[in-house]
Amino acid sequence: MTKRPSSLLVVGSVALDDLDGPQGIHPDVLGGSASYFATAASFFVPASVQLVAVVGNDFPQAHVDFFVSRGIDVAGLERQEGKTFRWSGRYSDDLTSRTSLDTQLGVFAGFRPRLSDHHRSAEFLFLGNIDPVLQMDVLEQVRRPRLVACDTMNFWISGKPEELKRTLARVDLLVINDEEARQLAGVHNLVQAVEIIRKLGPRGVVVKRGDSGALLFYEGGVFAAPAYPLEQVRDPTGAGDTFAGGLMGYLARCGEVTPATIRRAMIYGSVLASYCVEDFSLDRLKTLTLEDIASRFRAFYELTHFEHIAL
Numbered sequence: 001m002t003k004r005p006s007s008l009l010v011v012g013s014v015a016l017d018d019l020d021g022p023q024g025i026h027p028d029v030l031g032g033s034a035s036y037f038a039t040a041a042s043f044f045v046p047a048s049v050q051l052v053a054v055v056g057n058d059f060p061q062a063h064v065d066f067f068v069s070r071g072i073d074v075a076g077l078e079r080q081e082g083k084t085f086r087w088s089g090r091y092s093d094d095l096t097s098r099t100s101l102d103t104q105l106g107v108f109a110g111f112r113p114r115l116s117d118h119h120r121s122a123e124f125l126f127l128g129n130i131d132p133v134l135q136m137d138v139l140e141q142v143r144r145p146r147l148v149a150c151d152t153m154n155f156w157i158s159g160k161p162e163e164l165k166r167t168l169a170r171v172d173l174l175v176i177n178d179e180e181a182r183q184l185a186g187v188h189n190l191v192q193a194v195e196i197i198r199k200l201g202p203r204g205v206v207v208k209r210g211d212s213g214a215l216l217f218y219e220g221g222v223f224a225a226p227a228y229p230l231e232q233v234r235d236p237t238g239a240g241d242t243f244a245g246g247l248m249g250y251l252a253r254c255g256e257v258t259p260a261t262i263r264r265a266m267i268y269g270s271v272l273a274s275y276c277v278e279d280f281s282l283d284r285l286k287t288l289t290l291e292d293i294a295s296r297f298r299a300f301y302e303l304t305h306f307e308h309i310a311l
């Protein structure tokens with residue numbers, strides 16, 4: 001019997017990005033944690049992703065139309081007088097590190113999300129990378145979510161540490177990159193860092209490690225998902241949010257979090273992220289099909305499957 005997909009609400013940034021890297025400058029492209037997340041999740045729960053964010057009057061309507069074309073509910077995407085959140089980043093020549101050149105909060109600075117009655121019933125909640133005060137604001141409005149996951153980054157870990165800890169105390173699953181896990185915990189060793197983070201609240205922690213894949217630490221132990229070996233990487237921006245969107249989208253589709261569903265969700269997250277980095281901004285996600293997803297899911301199986309035979 002197929003289960004009804006659960007509703008999945010995301011709050012996070014919807015942004016205009018200026019990207020600079022070895023493949024040239026790409027100004028003014030669609031970005032933001034919630035944009036990547038919602039688009040990735042929409043492949044798994046096409047009519048059940050709810051986007052809560054704010055944009056300014058400079059935000060092109062074509063981007064909103066794109067979200068709608070993916071079946072994303074944009075009733076919670078407010079448009080306000082002022083400028084859209086803008087982030088500019090520069091990548092190193094080998095694309096393994098990046099520097100945030102500028103972050104302009106714009107209309108996000110005064111944003112107070114007001115969830116509709118419908119959105120308050122969301123079953124799966126993702127607090128995308130944004131001010132932890134806004135994350136908490138949304139968390140307090142949602143009635144009884146079955147799973148609360150959250151992302152954050154250095155900007156907030158150093159900028160609003162106490163607010164972030166208050167949010168983390170109410171989160172089930174933290175999805176964070178390795179450098180930020182170390183920064184948050186204040187220790188270098190990842191396993192120790194995760195232990196410290198789990199004491200702050202989250203039962204599960206997913207550590208994203210760029211082209212080294214992702215690790216899930218949860219009650220059932222540790223699970224590793226590799227990054228797919230790609231011949232061409234153009235733009236790593238949004239890979240983490242896309243990973244989280246694939247992971248949460250698949251869990252919402254299954255409607256339950258079990259050791260089996262969360263392990264498959266880690267692979268679906270990796271599948272979506274592997275496509276995201278093949279082109280700039282959300283361009284590859286715009287042409288992606290369910291067949292592409294199924295074929296790379298099989299490729300991941302081939303990549304990682306081995307028989308357990310005793311010596």
Ligand code: AMP
Pocket residue numbers: 013015016017030031032033086087103129130131153155156236237238239240241242
């Ligand atoms: P990722 O590469 O997964 O870390 O996501 C990159 C996206 O995060 C970009 O499209 C940015 O617009 C967005 N972003 C960068 N800095 C911040 C921040 N401080 N708060 C919220 N979103 C951000």
